[in-house]
Amino acid sequence: MARITMRQAITDALREEMLRDENVFIMGEEVGVWGGTYAVTRGFYDEFGPRRVRDTPISEMVIGGAAVGAAMNGLRPVAEFMTINFAFVAFDAIVNHAAKLRYMFGGQMKIPLVFRAPGGGGRQLGATHSHTPDVIFAHFPGLKVVSPATPYDAKGLMKTAIRSDDPVLFIEHATLYQIRGEVPTEEYTVPIGVSDVKREGSDVTIVAYAQGLQVALEAAAELAQEGIEAEVVDLRTLRPLDMGPVVASFKKTFKAVVVEEGHRSYGIGAEVAARLQEEAFDYLDAPIKRVAQLEVPLPYSRELEQSALINKDRVIAAVKEIL
Amino acid sequence: MDKSTLLEWYRQMVLIRRFEQKSAELYQLGKIGGFLHLYIGQEAIAVGSIAARQAGDHVITAYRDHGHALAVGSETKYVMAEMLGKSTGVSQGKGGSMHLADVSRNFWGGHAVVGAHLSLAAGLGLSEQYKGTDNAVLCYFGDGATNIGYFHESLNLSGVWDLPVLWICENNQYGMGTAVDRASAVSAIMQKATAYGMDGKQVDGMNVFKVYEAVGEALQAIRDGKGPQFLEMITYRYEGHSMGDPLRYRTKDEVEKWREDDAIGILERHILENKVAGKDALDAIDKAVEQELETAVQFAEESPLPAAAELFTDIYVDL
Numbered sequence: 035m036a037r038i039t040m041r042q043a044i045t046d047a048l049r050e051e052m053l054r055d056e057n058v059f060i061m062g063e064e065v066g067v068w069g070g071t072y073a074v075t076r077g078f079y080d081e082f083g084p085r086r087v088r089d090t091p092i093s094e095m096v097i098g099g100a101a102v103g104a105a106m107n108g109l110r111p112v113a114e115f116m117t118i119n120f121a122f123v124a125f126d127a128i129v130n131h132a133a134k135l136r137y138m139f140g141g142q143m144k145i146p147l148v149f150r151a152p153g154g155g156g157r158q159l160g161a162t163h164s165h166t167p168d169v170i171f172a173h174f175p176g177l178k179v180v181s182p183a184t185p186y187d188a189k190g191l192m193k194t195a196i197r198s199d200d201p202v203l204f205i206e207h208a209t210l211y212q213i214r215g216e217v218p219t220e221e222y223t224v225p226i227g228v229s230d231v232k233r234e235g236s237d238v239t240i241v242a243y244a245q246g247l248q249v250a251l252e253a254a255a256e257l258a259q260e261g262i263e264a265e266v267v268d269l270r271t272l273r274p275l276d277m278g279p280v281v282a283s284f285k286k287t288f289k290a291v292v293v294e295e296g297h298r299s300y301g302i303g304a305e306v307a308a309r310l311q312e313e314a315f316d317y318l319d320a321p322i323k324r325v326a327q328l329e330v331p332l333p334y335s336r337e338l339e340q341s342a343l344i345n346k347d348r349v350i351a352a353v354k355e356i357l
Numbered sequence: 358m359d360k361s362t363l364l365e366w367y368r369q370m371v372l373i374r375r376f377e378q379k380s381a382e383l384y385q386l387g388k389i390g391g392f393l394h395l396y397i398g399q400e401a402i403a404v405g406s407i408a409a410r411q412a413g414d415h416v417i418t419a420y421r422d423h424g425h426a427l428a429v430g431s432e433t434k435y436v437m438a439e440m441l442g443k444s445t446g447v448s449q450g451k452g453g454s455m456h457l458a459d460v461s462r463n464f465w466g467g468h469a470v471v472g473a474h475l476s477l478a479a480g481l482g483l484s485e486q487y488k489g490t491d492n493a494v495l496c497y498f499g500d501g502a503t504n505i506g507y508f509h510e511s512l513n514l515s516g517v518w519d520l521p522v523l524w525i526c527e528n529n530q531y532g533m534g535t536a537v538d539r540a541s542a543v544s545a546i547m548q549k550a551t552a553y554g555m556d557g558k559q560v561d562g563m564n565v566f567k568v569y570e571a572v573g574e575a576l577q578a579i580r581d582g583k584g585p586q587f588l589e590m591i592t593y594r595y596e597g598h599s600m601g602d603p604l605r606y607r608t609k610d611e612v613e614k615w616r617e618d619d620a621i622g623i624l625e626r627h628i629l630e631n632k633v634a635g636k637d638a639l640d641a642i643d644k645a646v647e648q649e650l651e652t653a654v655q656f657a658e659e660s661p662l663p664a665a666a667e668l669f670t671d672i673y674v675d676l
């Protein structure tokens with residue numbers, strides 16, 4: 035085991051997969067000479083050269099589409115959008131092409147690619163640069179959407195994503211790059227589409243992922259001091275969504291709070307709440323609560339921005355409302 | 358050009374045209390649904406260009422794709438079955454007229470978001486370059502597609518990365534009802550290629566010989582390491598943009614004028630005037646095509662619809 039940052043975990047996964055498989059290559063804006071806008075691919079250009087670490091023009095549409103084209107003819111691109119906000123420019127390539135071609139052509143092609151996209155708010159970047167639009171991408175069958183919360187999961191999921199024969203959108207919350215966690219030094223992977231209990235408890239189920247998981251764990255620690263034991267389930271993958279551990283936990287606690295950084299309307303919370311009432315209606319003891327971003331574009335000013343985002347106090351308040 | 362090649366080109370062009378006419382009939386009968394875009398008038402481009410490719414070269418085009426599918430050699434009956442939404446179709450009934458593909462023949466579709474497939478073509482080119490082959494990509498698109506961002510990003514990337522892509526603009530004078538000069542700041546589309554380091558060239562797209570020659574040269578230039586190439590094929594679509602086009606944007610005279618230079622007519626005259634073959638030989642080909650089409654339609658009509666369980670197959674490789 036080694037204690038490393040999530041950034042390092044992703045770097046290690048990318049590097050190990052590039053060493054393992056010649057068909058894996060990286061493309062995106064500033065991934066090469068610069069070393070990656072978030073320094074995830076630092077040193078890769080020198081190690082692997084310009085053939086496998088490809089700096090692109092500022093051309094999101096063709097970054098998305100060329101990754102699809104290269105993938106369908108047998109390569110395994112890891113294409114980076116500098117941030118997920120710019121993936122909107124490539125929305126068509128992602129949802130109309132990466133996610134649909136296999137089905138639309140009757141299974142004639144595979145699209146084994148990874149789109150990496152740092153995302154999330156809380157860094158005073160203003161409204162256009164602070165989105166957490168994960169759920170929008172998770173809406174579409176054909177795409178897999180992953181967003182890890184710990185270095186362990188980030189490394190294991192990235193390896194699985196690169197080896198997957200399906201297109202995966204890998205969303206990295208930019209405020210998590212610095213968090214540290216234990217990661218095995220030996221080879222391992224984490225499966226896509228498997229939720230994970232990150233903290234056991236019997237009083238309430240808190241469902242979260244990515245940065246929301248860190249917030250949920252903070253809230254759970256504070257609640258524990260008051261004698262309230264929250265079970266925290268990390269979704270890790272948004273599509274395909276694994277409700278198994280969520281439902282199992284809910285059948286124990288009868289109460290749930292869903293935490294997500296994206297907006298509340300039409301969000302992960304809405305989806306999880308709907309599925310819980312469908313799959314465990316008889317266990318419902320209280321309204322399922324949603325803690326999410328307020329329905330505003332994120333402002334620049336620090337306090338104002340923070341007031342729109344999720345935090346542990348809002349999670350604690352939501353838990354107390356239903357206990 | 359030897360006799361058998363010329364007769365084969367003639368056969369393919371007649372097959373495409375008759376396939377399109379048959380499709381229009383089947384559409385009127387309600388047997389083909391969705392959008393149907395006919396290729397009539399443009400046959401020389403698909404046939405002449407695909408004849409110039411080597412086995413490993415890729416083909417990718419827009420939704421006006423029946424001609425390309427037939428020219429790469431996809432069996433007529435499987436293409437027709439796709440039009441009818443049958444499980445025996447090239448895309449198993451999930452794609453339809455606009456989304457024909459036959460990966461076994463390096464034909465990657467049939468794409469209906471204008472311009473998007475140019476980015477896929479760049480990726481296909483990258484994949485061949487990455488693997489170190491000398492294969493190229495033939496990417497076809499309309500004049501209208503040269504106004505969308507995908508076009509510019511894809512051409513630029515091909516220039517920056519020296520991708521082995523032959524960009525083939527089928528300038529049929531209109532994007533739906535909008536004439537080229539009403540949508541493009543330059544009406545000679547080839548000029549746009551200059552901005553991305555390519556010497557664009559205009560070609561008479563009604564003349565299969567000129568298409569074949571220009572494409573052959575362009576592919577050779579790519580294989581000689583001269584980077585991506587750009588051809589603007591000057592052509593015309595005789596029918597509407599799709600079925601039900603009110604055709605308010607052009608005159609009958611204009612259509613008639615273009616028809617005088619018909620692609621099949623040019624080839625037919627060449628064959629007859631140079632005594633490559635006689636009228637009887639061409640008639641025999643026409644008849645064989647009729648027969649092939651009849652068999653294809655029958656096959657398509659008798660083929661089963663996709664089974665209900667097919668709804669959920671091929672969304673993912675693994676789930």
Ligand SMILES: Cc1ncc(C[n+]2csc(CCOP(=O)(O)OP(=O)(O)O)c2C)c(N)n1
Nearest residue numbers: 421469470471499500501502529531532533
């Ligand atoms: C992004 C996008 N915008 C609009 C359309 C609707 N549309 C379909 S075909 C077409 C015209 C395209 O013209 P051109 O590229 O010249 O091809 P042609 O139909 O003449 O072969 C339009 C506007 C579309 N399919 N995709």
Ligand SMILES: [Mg+2]
Nearest residue numbers: 499500531532
């Ligand atoms: Mg056109």
